[in-house]
Amino acid sequence: MSISSMQALLADFAARRGWEPFHTPKNLAMALTGEAGELAAEFQWLDTEESAQVMNDPDKAHAVRMEMADVLSYLLRLADVLGVDLEAALKEKVAINEGRFPTEVSMTRDVDR
């Protein structure tokens, strides 16, 4: 399923419920932070080892998957509404980061990883 197919699915879902007027870029960006916060909440009290084992608990795994789906949904809707090509944006950002973090000098800690 391509990104554009997922976007079409979500656009149709919103349209059939009359939600389009609420799906402004500002509102969608705000909703995205809420869902990112809910996803983070699944990990907030776990230590590193526990966070790596989170998918071994079926209930927890389901919660994590559904929160990730929520984040993805709003990101896809926002891209659709703004006309942003997410694949192209990702490739451009990776190219920029290739310049910012040359492999020979990035084996130490940086802010962005």
Place this chain on the structure above:
Amino acid sequence: MSISSMQALLADFAARRGWEPFHTPKNLAMALTGEAGELAAEFQWLDTEESAQVMNDPDKAHAVRMEMADVLSYLLRLADVLGVDLEAALKEKVAINEGRFPTEVSMTRDVDR
């Protein structure tokens, strides 16, 4: 470019810089909230109309696209590290939401849209 291709690109980027030890689920979920917050910051002082016009300003458009790429990158990395199939998760969530928000009764406001 499929989701798995984008994930392979990002996994390779991280591996070549020795960043894998930092890419724990907890850390990636936390990084995702930071990027979602930066994306939100692009819209925080804009009114509805301005937020809809944000891509008409080339500098602002570039900033928005790059913040969206950052959010996508961490979401893809997190899914990769956790073994989550994002497409399947999205479809499952949409199916759940079909039940939660029947089209005939969802033309009014709800928390989740």
Place this chain on the structure above:
Amino acid sequence: MSISSMQALLADFAARRGWEPFHTPKNLAMALTGEAGELAAEFQWLDTEESAQVMNDPDKAHAVRMEMADVLSYLLRLADVLGVDLEAALKEKVAINEGRFPTEVSMTRDVDR
């Protein structure tokens, strides 16, 4: 009730439940993003006018107040654990912002307001 009194109340609450080992700076910062996201969620589908009227609905008002209390709680706990004087930090930040945003030239839009 002073900031330090509120911090003492929260520290005692955590201590009596054996939660101190979980209240690391990293975990508290992560929990704060989750609560900020929940607070934002109260406003995400509201337009400007509706957001200004949110306290007129008793249920909504209660939800907003409780989310704000959650954000404040984690911020106070984080400050306590890190030994940060929030009042001093606020004054220092305001002084910095006085320099960044001189009153005579700040009557137009800036990123930070």
Place this chain on the structure above:
Amino acid sequence: MSISSMQALLADFAARRGWEPFHTPKNLAMALTGEAGELAAEFQWLDTEESAQVMNDPDKAHAVRMEMADVLSYLLRLADVLGVDLEAALKEKVAINEGRFPTEVSMTRDVDR
């Protein structure tokens, strides 16, 4: 410095710059998520031990203090604009949590701590 004094300082700062029209509840809640995300970013790649030592590095300590001040500023502004008494809200939330998490049964993990 009381909460209301800090709010008066921030209200004056905003008023002298003509920022009041931008300080709607929705915008302030959104700005708060951005600042919470920036605060989280200070901790995202640190392990538990490193996060506990973060204040030993003067540059990092300053960054953390200033991000905490930003979070506090927007929370105080939001409370001011909404007419929320943060101290009363905090006490009410603690009382609610006393009921939700009785001390005799809360020595194990829960979602909210």
